[in-house]
Amino acid sequence: MSDGTVTLDAHQREQARTHALIDDLRALPAEAAWVEFKENNSDPELIGKLISALSNAARLADQHFAYVVWGVRDGDHAVVGTSFEPSATKHKNQPLDFWLSQCLQPAIAFCFKSMDYQGQRLVLLEIPAAATSPVEFERTAYVRIGSATPRLSDHPERQKLLWAKIQPYAWETGVAAQFLTGDEVLARLDYSSYFDLTAQPLPDNRAGIFDKLRADRLIEADVGGQWNITNLGAMLFAKNLNDFSPSIAxxxxxxxxxxxxxxxxxxxxxxxxxxxxxxxxxxxxxxxxxxxxxxxxxxxxxxxxxxxxxxxxxxxxxxxxxxxxxxxxxxxxxxxxxxxxxxxxxxxxxxxxxxxxxxxxxxxxxxxxxxxxxxxxxxxxxxxxxxxxxxxxxxxxxxxxxxxxxxxxxxxxxxxxxxSFAEMTQDERVRASYQHASLRYVSGDRMTNASLRERLGIAERNASQASAVIRLALDANLIRAGDPEHPRAGYVPYWA
CATH class of the missing domain: 3.30.565.60 (Heat Shock Protein 90)
Structure with missing residues (x-):
């Protein structure tokens, strides 16, 4: 099933993916809510607001990341280059990235990347989508609407939708391995086990295999025709967890x-x-x-x-x-x-x-x-x-x-x-009584002295031992009489 792709080292893979990402972003028909193109505008306050707005917009659009690209013209996405250098930029006597990180809540792992692209220097800002709450800049959350960056609170319908998107966000949807060839995906995942365990026939072609893996969110399409393995895919079907990051391994x-x-x-x-x-x-x-x-x-x-x-x-x-x-x-x-x-x-x-x-x-x-x-x-x-x-x-x-x-x-x-019952501690006896009452209750029955004796292996002649355990469980408020008028009719757990 080889696709003839040369294996890349980590640096080469990162470079290739970044270039493929720029290709895909430039190919968008217009600026998406989670993408912004600029030439040389490097105003730190503007960048801070953009990080908040684009991070929130990315979650609304079900994207893992949002992006700002310096060196690409907004109107026609032509490559023009940029003089912006984030590593040399300071604001209020602090490095730009450090100052931004202090102003953003919750903290997100944004990242500036400089690169040569088609003979021009570009800068890419990669912004993770909001994951636990809307991202705020200087205590205000923003959102992207067209080319505007208004306060999120001014658009309650979007704020409500954003919270709805954030609440079910799961670690499983994250990316465990990025920008992989088809061969690399199949080399890292035990896909035959997936088909065996889900009782599906193994497709006789690569496209069929990838369609099924993608349908169950084990993989997803990346830029440049490559693939990502999700955290879900890695955790369930990795051939070797050490092939992934330490957080997975x-x-x-x-x-x-x-x-x-x-x-x-x-x-x-x-x-x-x-x-x-x-x-x-x-x-x-x-x-x-x-x-x-x-x-x-x-x-x-x-x-x-x-x-x-x-x-x-x-x-x-x-x-x-x-x-x-x-x-x-x-x-x-x-x-x-x-x-x-x-x-x-x-x-x-x-x-x-x-x-x-x-x-x-x-x-x-x-x-x-x-x-x-x-x-x-x-x-x-x-x-x-x-x-x-x-x-x-x-x-x-x-x-x-x-x-x-x-x-x-x-x-x-x-x-x-x-x-044996004699070897159990008092806490164990009481816990056994509570669990037994719970099991009986969810089965539509009640715990009795006789049923607890059988559970604990107590002989009938020693029924008083079971009664003593029941009294302790009652005193601990773990069980109660199922019918207060007839307490010997049986007992149920406290929550029943």
């Missing part, structure tokens, strides 16, 4: 197994995930399963050959960590740790809801496109049912209740090795 799933019950003990196994989440998911979960000892307890809910932790619980918790992590937190990714007595799965980012409401609350995700594709590929359960499966499998195997908590701007889920 460090999102790989890391697995560490310890000999004992804490991180100070000897590390027995380590694996740093290098494949995309979708293409590497089965390999990761199989690897974890392969390291788990069998549960040798033989009882009502167990068979000797079953693994220590239910496979479905591991699968769902790993998938949840991938889907719900905060991708904007750099330098870290999902972490799976196996200890002698538990399995912990951690993902960066504060939870979008209280951990004790993971079971029943309407599902929310920071990464909707990633979550949607993973569900389509059956790598995780349908929306809202994953935690149900985790808790139900823990009950079936009579494991201590899983624990979900927020720690250091992360969410940590823990599965615990089998322990």
């Amino acid at each position: 460090r999102k790989g799933v890391r697995f560490v197994a310890y000999e004992g019950t804490n991180r100070a003990t000897t590390v027995t196994h380590r694996r740093d995930g290098q494949r995309g989440y979708a293409s590497g998911f089965k390999g990761l979960t199989d690897y974890i399963d392969g390291l788990l000892p069998s549960n040798e307890h033989i009882g009502k809910a167990f068979r000797e050959e079953e693994p220590l932790y239910p496979s479905i619980a591991i699968r769902e918790l790993v998938a949840n960590a991938l889907i719900h992590q905060d991708m904007t937190i750099t330098g870290t990714g999902p972490l799976v740790e196996l200890f002698k007595d538990r399995l912990e799965i951690t993902n960066p980012g504060q939870p979008l809801m209280k951990p004790d409401r993971f079971l029943d609350s309407p599902p929310r995700s920071r990464n909707e496109a990633l979550a949607s594709l993973m569900r389509r590929m059956r790598l995780c359960e349908e929306q809202g049912t994953g935690i149900d499966k985790v808790l139900a499998s823990a009950e079936l195997h009579q494991l201590p209740p899983p624990d979900f908590r927020e720690e250091d701007h992360s969410v940590r889920a823990a599965l615990f090795a089998p322990r």
